[in-house]
Amino acid sequence: MSEARRLEVLRAIVEDFVHSREPVGSRMLLDRHQLGVSAATIRNDMALLEEEGLIVAPHTSSGRVPTEQGYRRFVDRIEDVRPLSSAERRAIQALIEGAGDVDEVLERTVRLLAQLTNQVAVLQVPQFSNTVVRHIELVGLGEGRTLVVLIGSNGKVEQRVAQLERDVAEEDLQVLKAALLGGLADSRLDEVPARAELALSSLPQTLRAAGASLAAALNSLSEHSVVDKIVMAGTANLARSNRDFSLSITPVLEALEEQVVLLRLLSELEIDPRGVAVRIGRENMYDGLEETSVVATGYGPDKIAKVGVLGPTRMDYSSSMAAVRAVARYLSRILSS
């Protein structure tokens, strides 16, 4: 019972299923891939994979379909990056030439990504210029835990709990708040890190450590607060990829219209070492997205804003990851010039 071969079988199942959209059985597997073994052996492997919960049979005795965990295992095994095809290079080239203002670049980028992946593409728009710090609030929660709240002029309220080394007295908290507020009020969000550092220097020595922790929390909040808009393209792909309507697209469209939900979803994603974040099916805990996956990454200075694609769990993860990464890199390069 070779562990490696079993995973190879899983890979084959996922790839076949993604393309055929139909449960894949041992026979088909034998034809399309040259694994060096017979159908019976594959069946045994499949039985084991099913025990592990990586694949399931929709009904007794028809082919297997990957489960969410199956996709997850498959995705985690992807390491190599497919290089860009020449068609993609050409598309990107065309994009460069038509470049107008920044908003237009973003708009075109998201369309491009939708076209490359045949999926819904989404992109967070960072808006430094419009938004300034309106208010800051600090609330002691005991044991050094302190709630930091940042309110932006765009009405967004972001909060986070900072863990200080030791508890801070209420009066000191007020001092810290006054110092931070004095330094940061009406600052643009991208100025927060610099101004916060400045504000720290005016603090008494005893509060420096606590202030630094709070400033760090504020910096991270300001990054989140800076994206408050989304552009999207390719919703038609959603309908097309789904003409067999295995999943109803209605709830997905509803979720996509709730920009607040989308913003939060994207902000939550943590980009893994390979440079992308992948959320599969119910790993997205949002209503309506139980049967969809998200592949995204960050772009721009400090990778503050995210760009990615959203599609049915049965998607071509490998291609999507490559396309998202390539587009994000390209976009970062454009924006920095």
Next chain:
Amino acid sequence: MSEARRLEVLRAIVEDFVHSREPVGSRMLLDRHQLGVSAATIRNDMALLEEEGLIVAPHTSSGRVPTEQGYRRFVDRIEDVRPLSSAERRAIQALIEGAGDVDEVLERTVRLLAQLTNQVAVLQVPQFSNTVVRHIELVGLGEGRTLVVLIGSNGKVEQRVAQLERDVAEEDLQVLKAALLGGLADSRLDEVPARAELALSSLPQTLRAAGASLAAALNSLSEHSVVDKIVMAGTANLARSNRDFSLSITPVLEALEEQVVLLRLLSELEIDPRGVAVRIGRENMYDGLEETSVVATGYGPDKIAKVGVLGPTRMDYSSSMAAVRAVARYLSRILSS
């Protein structure tokens, strides 16, 4: 053979079909509506209506379905406006209270409209502030016909043929162009009418009449050029109303993503005396919209921008017209304060 009753039968067919989504036969018609006649008479009327091309039978001997012309006749007969329901009043009330900046008002309005009608709502966003006149071109076409081209700083190019009383020499055309360009270059689009009038006064007497005609054309162009963005809501309704997928929503979603197409479509609409514009099925000459209808009207100062809904030809025109009109009125009132 009473003409009035036949139209009444048509009305009944349309209303029933809109709600049931199924071909409606003489029996059903007799049950649900109290027309004072028997099924046989209705059948005779239906035969006549079919001859007129207002309804068709999908297959020999099953109920009738309205044709596009049938809907058209039905819509044209609508005169009375359904008053707003209390639910609608409440929804609008809720909207008022949350009013933030103008963009947010528009955003909320379009969502409201989508919710009220259970359809896709679209709204043109007028942008006076951003856009200025970049260039004006005049081209003589002979017999007094003159092509007027207006190029805005947003890159939009609008053109129209103006009919002058008599032919103007090429040199005079250059004089007119210089005068208009001098007065209008870098004007904001909403200032065009005033500035154009001013520019006319510097013209020699002989060119006054021609100049006035050209200025009128420019004014109308500037109105068109001022809208270059669309906000949309309720695409999920499209999928929902269509879960029986009588029309594939893919091409519709594609058309909706082409904002340029949508902008042109809305701009073309001519609002009829009742205060709304209705385009049914193939009256929209755009790919993908052959089986959808648009109900829209203008809003804001001079009704420059349009707001409306888009849905399957089989839609509740009466409600849609009422909702669109009410929302547009309300929106105009808000914006003027």
Next chain:
DNA sequence: ACTTAGCACTTGAACGTGTCGAGTGCTAAG
């Protein structure tokens, strides 16, 4: 001149049946 009742006819939808093929699990042999 219309309207109505009655009747023969059409037709899609729903349902039951039988066949077919892809696929499985299991057992026994290599």
Next chain:
DNA sequence: CTTAGCACTCGACACGTTCAAGTGCTAAGT
């Protein structure tokens, strides 16, 4: 640990039958 073989399952598909809704037409009634 792999393979061949076999009995068994179950959905997809193709048919045939029945059923109800609906039509057009004709003849009688107002």
